[in-house]
Amino acid sequence: MAPSAGVFRYLLPLVTGLALLAIWWISTALDAFPVGTVPPPGDVAAAFVSELSSGRMVSDIVASLYRVAWGYVTAVIAAVPLGLIVGRSARAKAALLPWINFFRNLSPIAWIPFAIVWFGIGDPPAIFIIFLATFFQIALATAAAAGSVPKVYYRVAEDLALTNNEVLFKITLPAIMPQLVTALRVAIGVAWMVVVAAEMMGVGSGLGFLINDSRYALRMDLVVCGMIIIGVIGIVLDILFARLANVPSVRWGFDR
Amino acid sequence: MTDLVLDLKGVGFDYGSNRVIDGLDLEVSRKELVVCVGPSGCGKSTLLGLLGGHLQPTRGTAKRHGQTRTIYQDGGLFPWLTVRQNIDRGLPRTTAAEARTTKIAEWLEITRLAEFADHYPHQLSGGMRQRVEIARALAGETDVLLMDEPFSALDYQTRNRMRRELIATLEQRPRAVVFVTHDIEEAVQIGDRVIVLGARPANVRRILALPTSKPRQPAAPGVAEAEQAIMDELGLS
Numbered sequence: 001m002a003p004s005a006g007v008f009r010y011l012l013p014l015v016t017g018l019a020l021l022a023i024w025w026i027s028t029a030l031d032a033f034p035v036g037t038v039p040p041p042g043d044v045a046a047a048f049v050s051e052l053s054s055g056r057m058v059s060d061i062v063a064s065l066y067r068v069a070w071g072y073v074t075a076v077i078a079a080v081p082l083g084l085i086v087g088r089s090a091r092a093k094a095a096l097l098p099w100i101n102f103f104r105n106l107s108p109i110a111w112i113p114f115a116i117v118w119f120g121i122g123d124p125p126a127i128f129i130i131f132l133a134t135f136f137q138i139a140l141a142t143a144a145a146a147g148s149v150p151k152v153y154y155r156v157a158e159d160l161a162l163t164n165n166e167v168l169f170k171i172t173l174p175a176i177m178p179q180l181v182t183a184l185r186v187a188i189g190v191a192w193m194v195v196v197a198a199e200m201m202g203v204g205s206g207l208g209f210l211i212n213d214s215r216y217a218l219r220m221d222l223v224v225c226g227m228i229i230i231g232v233i234g235i236v237l238d239i240l241f242a243r244l245a246n247v248p249s250v251r252w253g254f255d256r
Numbered sequence: 257m258t259d260l261v262l263d264l265k266g267v268g269f270d271y272g273s274n275r276v277i278d279g280l281d282l283e284v285s286r287k288e289l290v291v292c293v294g295p296s297g298c299g300k301s302t303l304l305g306l307l308g309g310h311l312q313p314t315r316g317t318a319k320r321h322g323q324t325r326t327i328y329q330d331g332g333l334f335p336w337l338t339v340r341q342n343i344d345r346g347l348p349r350t351t352a353a354e355a356r357t358t359k360i361a362e363w364l365e366i367t368r369l370a371e372f373a374d375h376y377p378h379q380l381s382g383g384m385r386q387r388v389e390i391a392r393a394l395a396g397e398t399d400v401l402l403m404d405e406p407f408s409a410l411d412y413q414t415r416n417r418m419r420r421e422l423i424a425t426l427e428q429r430p431r432a433v434v435f436v437t438h439d440i441e442e443a444v445q446i447g448d449r450v451i452v453l454g455a456r457p458a459n460v461r462r463i464l465a466l467p468t469s470k471p472r473q474p475a476a477p478g479v480a481e482a483e484q485a486i487m488d489e490l491g492l493s
Contacts, residue, residue, distance in 0.1 A: 152332050155310055159325045160345060160396070174336040252335040252378045 036218060043221035044228070051225060056210075061229065063205040064195050067123055071130025071198075072191040076184065079135045083142020084172060097143065104136035109197045121202035129198035134187040141183030145176035178245070178253020185241040192234050259285045261321050261399050261432045262307055268315035268457070269302055276302045278457035280316070284400070287430045291443040293486060294453030300436040303453075304402045307434055322399025327389045330409040333377040339388050340364070340373040346392035363391040366425055383414040390422065394429050403435040407442070415439075419446050423471045440490075444482045445471045452489045462489045 021041060027033065028040035051057040085092045086100070108129050115125035149172055157171050199208025207226050214222035245254050262284040269277040276299040284290050294300055305311035308324045325346075326332075333342050343360050351359065364370040367387040377385050386406055393401055407415045423446060426433065437443055443450045444466060452462040464485060467478050 150331060152328050153334065155308075155326065155328075156332050156334075158310060159308070159323075159393075161349065171334075174334070177336065248376065249336045252376050255378055 036220065039221040039224055044224045047219070047221040047225045048228075051210075051222070057229070060205055060207050060210050060226075061233065063203075063209075064199065064207045065233075067126045067198065067206065068130055068188075068191050068195055070123070071127040072134055072188060074127075075131045075135040075187070075191075076138060079138035080142050080180070083139040084146050084168065086139065086143035087146025087176075088168075088172065093143070093147070097140075100136050100139050100143070103132075104140055108133040108194055112197070112201060115198075116202055123203070125202050126195075126198040126206070126208075130191050130194055133194040133198075134191045137190065138183055138187050141186075142176065142180060145179035145183075146172055149175040174249060177250045181241075181244045181247075181250055181253075184244065185238065188237050188241050189234060192230070192237055196230070260319075261286055262434065263319040263321075264306070264313075264316065265319075266316035267306060267313045267318055269299070269306060269311065270314045271302075275457035277306070277313075278315075280460060282451065282460065284432050284434055286399070286432050289426065289433045289435060289446060289448045290451060291435045291437060291447030291449070292451045292453055293437055293440055293443045293490075295455050295490060296438050298453050298455050299457070300438075300453065301404055304404050304434065304436055307400070308402050320400070323396070324400040324402055325393040325396050325398045326402040326404060327386075327393050327406045329405045330382070330385075332389055333385055333392070335377050338374050338376055339369055339380070342377070342388055343391050343395055346395035348397055359395065363395050366428060367391045367421075381414075382410050383418055386410065386418060387421065390425060394425065394431065399432060401431050401433045403433060405437055406435075408437065408439065415442070419471050422446065440483055440486050443486065444479050450482065450486065452486055462486075 024038075025041045028038055048057075051060075082096075082100075086096050087093070111129060111132055112125075115128045119125040119128055153171050153175055154167065157167050162170060195206065196208035196211055199206040200212050203209050207230050211223050211226040214220070214226065244250065260283055262282065264280055264282040267277060267280045267282075268275065280303070282290075282303075292300055292303060302311065304326060306313055306318050307320070308326045309318075309320060310326075312318075334345065337345065340360055343363050344356060347356055347359055360373075361370075364373050367390065369384065369387060369391070372380060372384065377388065380388070389406070407418045410418060419442060435443075435446065447466055450464045450466065451460055452464070454461040462485070464482050466472070466482055467476070472479050
């Protein structure tokens with residue numbers, strides 16, 4: 001009998017994970033690396049337990065999620081309308097698209113000096129960095145999607161005597177939803193990835209701060225602990241956002 | 257009051273310096289099914305754009321008495337709406353909420369789509385999708401229905417069945433129809449009149465009036481002759 005799909009989906013990732021863990025554990029147990037460069041799994045596990053029991057881990061996770069949520073949601077709210085305008089108007093496209101592209105190619109890390117000068121310390125500079133990391137991407141993806149909506153929908157809309165507003169919200173927006181959902185999924189990944197950079201300065205909490213702070217204390221076990229938590233939460237966010245594709249009015253974009 | 261719903265006189269249309277249509281006259285009256293056939297690329301879709309008011313003629317006049325709806329070859333349905341919601345979009349805007357429910361039910365009945373009312377277009381076969389398109393377009397109760405090769409993406413058997421269904425639906429809800437196709441057999445099966453268009457720039461080469469009963473079997477009197485006449489006109493025989 002052939003192994004069921006569940007075996008492949010759940011068992012194989014577990015096997016590769018355990019294999020990686022074994023390599024890690026054996027190599028550190030044999031002192032394969034110079035002292036202090038690679039923490040053994042046991043130390044990381046101990047760091048994990050102490051972070052969890054002290055409550056620091058939960059507050060770091062909450063702090064990072066809070067900043068990512070603010071930066072991401074404001075970016076979506078601002079970028080989608082901008083993308084719709086750029087995608088639907090030749091004039092707005094000519095005026096804005098090259099600049100959206102310009103800023104998209106700038107690493108958000110390049111903005112850190114300005115983030116601090118403009119927003120001081122605390123949450124705002126971190127939120128600003130996350131906003132920048134996602135805003136231009138989403139605007140660009142929305143514009144590209146809005147520019148490629150089949151013309152036939154607009155002709156039908158003309159026959160149905162829809163107003164300009166109705167065309168935007170009842171034709172263009174639903175027509176780009178599948179692409180938008182994919183763009184939102186990619187962007188939440190980027191926003192979460194950038195959290196380490198965004199929390200490099202001016203904050204005293206968050207998973208990015210945990211990693212940066214532990215680096216100065218040479219606590220590589222804590223660094224790895226932070227990396228693992230970021231990776232796991234990243235996967236959870238991706239799974240949640242992937243579910244948007246199952247919304248009935250969006251499903252058509254993925255099923256054909 | 258005139259019986260004409262569409263009246264084109266000396267219409268010409270250019271895309272830049274490219275003459276697509278030139279010197280075209282066409283009259284369509286209420287409840288008439290006019291089929292336009294012509295070689296591919298002869299400007300049939302452009303003609304429908306002019307009839308539907310989506311394009312303005314470069315020369316001549318195009319008069320429309322009443323509203324039009326167009327059915328496209330494929331993909332004109334809104335994929336993010338269910339069958340029911342698509343038909344609902346087609347109803348006149350002023351329709352009251354209760355009337356909408358009954359009218360949608362009627363259209364689902366006429367097009368035999370009741371059990372697929374809550375399906376999305378991508379879950380339907382090509383023939384079913386075109387039935388929804390027809391229901392949505394006719395639900396608008398407009399004066400003119402324009403059809404741009406509506407069955408050409410379907411397989412042969414479905415295409416034949418769809419022609420019969422279209423005629424049956426129009427008997428229940430009569431309307432002026434301009435039906436564009438490259439399929440000569442289709443033209444002589446369903447048209448009251450067949451307009452043969454010439455190659456670019458398109459104009460009317462010949463108008464054939466056909467016997468009244470529809471849809472016609474290939475062996476019905478006059479059908480083979482009409483088909484031959486069209487083939488001759490298009491230089492295909």
